Amino acid sequence: MQDTRSLFKKHFNQTPTHVVQAPGRLEVLGNHTDYNNGLVMAVAVDKYIHIAASPRTDGKVELVSSAFAAPEKFSVSDIKPNPAASWANYIKGVLLQLKKRGVQISGFNAAIHSTLPMGAGMSSSAALEVATAMTVRRLHPFILTDTGLGVPPVPNAKGELPPVNKVERMNFAKVCRAAENEFVGVPCGILDQTSSLFGKQSHVMEIDCASLTVEHAPLFGIAMVVCNSMVKHELVGGEYKELRDNCEAAARKLGVKFLRTTEMKQVLAAKSSLTEREFTCAHHVVSEIARVVAGERALRSNDMAQFGQYMFQSHESSRDHLRNSTEELDILVELARNHPACLGARLTGGGFGGATINMVTHHEAESFMAHMEAGYEKQTGVKMKPLVCMVVDGAN
Numbered sequence: 524m525q526d527t528r529s530l531f532k533k534h535f536n537q538t539p540t541h542v543v544q545a546p547g548r549l550e551v552l553g554n555h556t557d558y559n560n561g562l563v564m565a566v567a568v569d570k571y572i573h574i575a576a577s578p579r580t581d582g583k584v585e586l587v588s589s590a591f592a593a594p595e596k597f598s599v600s601d602i603k604p605n606p607a608a609s610w611a612n613y614i615k616g617v618l619l620q621l622k623k624r625g626v627q628i629s630g631f632n633a634a635i636h637s638t639l640p641m642g643a644g645m646s647s648s649a650a651l652e653v654a655t656a657m658t659v660r661r662l663h664p665f666i667l668t669d670t671g672l673g674v675p676p677v678p679n680a681k682g683e684l685p686p687v688n689k690v691e692r693m694n695f696a697k698v699c700r701a702a703e704n705e706f707v708g709v710p711c712g713i714l715d716q717t718s719s720l721f722g723k724q725s726h727v728m729e730i731d732c733a734s735l736t737v738e739h740a741p742l743f744g745i746a747m748v749v750c751n752s753m754v755k756h757e758l759v760g761g762e763y764k765e766l767r768d769n770c771e772a773a774a775r776k777l778g779v780k781f782l783r784t785t786e787m788k789q790v791l792a793a794k795s796s797l798t799e800r801e802f803t804c805a806h807h808v809v810s811e812i813a814r815v816v817a818g819e820r821a822l823r824s825n826d827m828a829q830f831g832q833y834m835f836q837s838h839e840s841s842r843d844h845l846r847n848s849t850e851e852l853d854i855l856v857e858l859a860r861n862h863p864a865c866l867g868a869r870l871t872g873g874g875f876g877g878a879t880i881n882m883v884t885h886h887e888a889e890s891f892m893a894h895m896e897a898g899y900e901k902q903t904g905v906k907m908k909p910l911v912c913m914v915v916d917g918a919n
């Protein structure tokens with residue numbers, strides 16, 4: 524927070540009127556299930572995008588980021604991508620979506636600072652989108668309804684706005700996903716944006732991407748450790764779209780709108796009418812959604828050992844069927860499996876690089892991390908520092 528305020532002061536020579544933060548996320552179970560209208564479990568973690576901002580009245584937006592040298596300036600009435608500042612596209616995309624819904628933006632200055640590792644699959648982009656939407660809400664209070672805008676909320680005597688309710692929170696997630704789909708051009712599902720908005724301290728979110736509802740289940744005695752394979756993860760690349768296209772083609776051939784509504788026996792029976800890739804993608808998605816259902820049951824009976832087994836199985840299915848793992852991610856999961864404190868490990872997020880998530884008994888996290896660091900360097904020659912994450916509340 525302090526770094527963000529200082530960056531703002533240094534660049535704009537004024538004190539910000541608002542500072543917001545939006546957390547990154549870890550996908551715990553349910554790989555590539557979200558855009559198949561499936562089920563997915565995730566946690567919001569204590570690594571954030573922070574935005575310090577203050578309003579302007581000249582219709583201009585000026586952005587500065589601690590991660591990029593050049594600031595970016597544009598008019599609210601003329602929002603377009605600038606290839607020299609593609610980091611600002613996430614912000615511009617959200618502003619366009621809000622404008623489309625009728626939000627009046629008179630301009631603002633903003634400083635952005637991140638404690639989220641970029642490219643590790645922890646959704647720094649969704650956190651930036653969510654932080655942008657929350658910043659605009661503070662600067663120009665509005666209520667997002669299912670159909671457009673409601674009567675603006677009134678700040679209390681201290682200038683604080685009422686908390687965003689569940690329904691509105693999901694509308695924020697939709698706005699942010701639309702920004703990413705339409706302006707940034709990544710055909711992602713709704714997992715990342717929902718996670719940054721619906722996180723709950725020490726709880727796992729259970730997200731149903733068909734009904735767009737979120738439940739929370741408590742987590743006890745567990746440390747979440749992230750191991751970054753240090754291999755770059757870039758969803759704008761074609762691999763993510765290729766998986767999504769295959770899932771959608773498989774659903775069409777199976778006669779359903781989404782793979783969520785089909786079963787393994789139907790996928791197996793249709794094998795000869797699907798391409799090899801459509802079959803393997805459908806196989807993964809259908810089995811993964813069933814694993815999330817089983818995982819929820821294990822979590823609610825506090826059977827963490829069983830839950831961990833589902834995490835390992837999820838990784839195997841991503842590796843063998845969806846094929847979005849990498850040699851490095853597989854090494855990390857096998858190393859984790861060999862440590863007695865590790866209950867479960869799997870790749871998290873889009874795949875094709877990025878990180879693994881490891882569920883570890885709390886009091887043995889240090890020894891687990893030392894084991895991972897040494898083992899990974901020995902096998903790959905790459906230095907990697909495991910990261911313990913606290914499970915936190917979503918953006919507000």
Ligand code: GLA
Pocket residue numbers: 550553554555556557558711712713714715872873874
């Ligand atoms: C990325 C996408 C999400 C989701 C995951 C895979 O993080 O942004 O929408 O599809 O990959 O589960």
